Amino acid sequence: MKHVARLRLGLAACAAAGLLAPAAQAETFNATAVAGHPEVFLWVKTLSDTLIPTVSEQLEGTEHSINWMEAYGGTLASVGGELEAIEGGLAQIGIVSSLFEPSLLSLQNVSYATPFGPADVDIVFDTVDEMHEEIPDMKALWEEYDMEYLGGGFGLEDYLLMTDFPVDSLDDLQGRKINAPGPAVNWLKGTGAVGVSGNLTSYYNDIQTGVAEGVIVFPTAAAAAKLHEVAPYVTRVGFGAQYAGAIVAKKSWFDELPVEVQDALRGGVDAFAVQYRQGLEQRVAAAFDTMQSGGAEITEFPADERVKWANALPDIAGNWAREQNEKGLAGTEVVNTYMQKLQEAGVDLPRDWTVE
Missing domain, CATH: 3.40.190.170 (Bacterial extracellular solute-binding protein, family 7)
Structure with a gap:
């Protein structure tokens, strides 16, 4: 009994000193x-x-x-x-x-x-x-x-172009006012189109009132906003996801x-x-089904015109990368790594944005 008592006292002392790990608690x-x-x-x-x-x-x-x-x-x-x-x-x-x-x-x-x-x-x-x-x-x-x-x-998902006029070539965009969100306005530079900054809350009204004649947008948002009612020409340009x-x-x-x-x-x-x-x-x-059943005319932009559009743009990636570099960030590495990985994945790129 004395031995058991001493053992209990010893365990209590160890616990008090933090030498024994407490049992896991929920x-x-x-x-x-x-x-x-x-x-x-x-x-x-x-x-x-x-x-x-x-x-x-x-x-x-x-x-x-x-x-x-x-x-x-x-x-x-x-x-x-x-x-x-x-x-x-x-x-x-x-x-x-x-x-x-x-x-x-x-x-x-x-x-x-x-x-x-x-x-x-x-x-x-x-x-x-x-x-x-x-x-x-x-x-x-x-x-x-x-x-x-x-x-x-x-x-x-892959952004596309929706307009109130048919688009079969890059030339069809000359002088046209196109809504685009934030950085996507840059996707219109050098094309002859006029980029008009906007967002989903304004696109429908802008096209309806003539402030814009089209929009760069992704399909699920376009269908939900019923943009095909005012911009029934849906062109799958392939801006990318x-x-x-x-x-x-x-x-x-x-x-x-x-x-x-x-x-x-x-x-x-x-x-x-x-x-x-x-x-x-x-x-x-489901978005494409909704737009088509609502009267939209959905077409694929010709591959050669897609290449022409991509190469008409200024050096968007290079300019962006250099801005990051100036902040002390790995801008050039990010762009070049992204390009390399896409090419390794077998992606057919109309323009290689690798930064020299």
């Missing part, structure tokens, strides 16, 4: 998922319907769980304000659109600086995702704002999570990537 972590867009947008729907349930499933059988709060459609952050919400600790994970952060996340917008790339979203998303692992500056941009890049890149952002977590929060929770979050992001791409393919097909 822990619930609170996480707010943020997106500026509402759930009608596929990337937000997939975050809610796929990523979150997958994470919860992967945590089953572990000692941990996540108590989720979902804040979409401007309830916590407006479109383009997600990065600030996560950085400030209002949310722990979410979708950040690099497209709306051209200064803070400039390198992530490489596909917009290299138009006429692949229409295949898998190639574009996978390529930019790989580049995050190979080019330190790309992850460093996220980490500067306390972001852990989790991947699952999301973006937009675009990388637009990723799933990220607040790094200081993520780093303190148990490994099992970190792994579950990464597993959820992987599931998001698969489901998003499948869903996008279905929505693009």
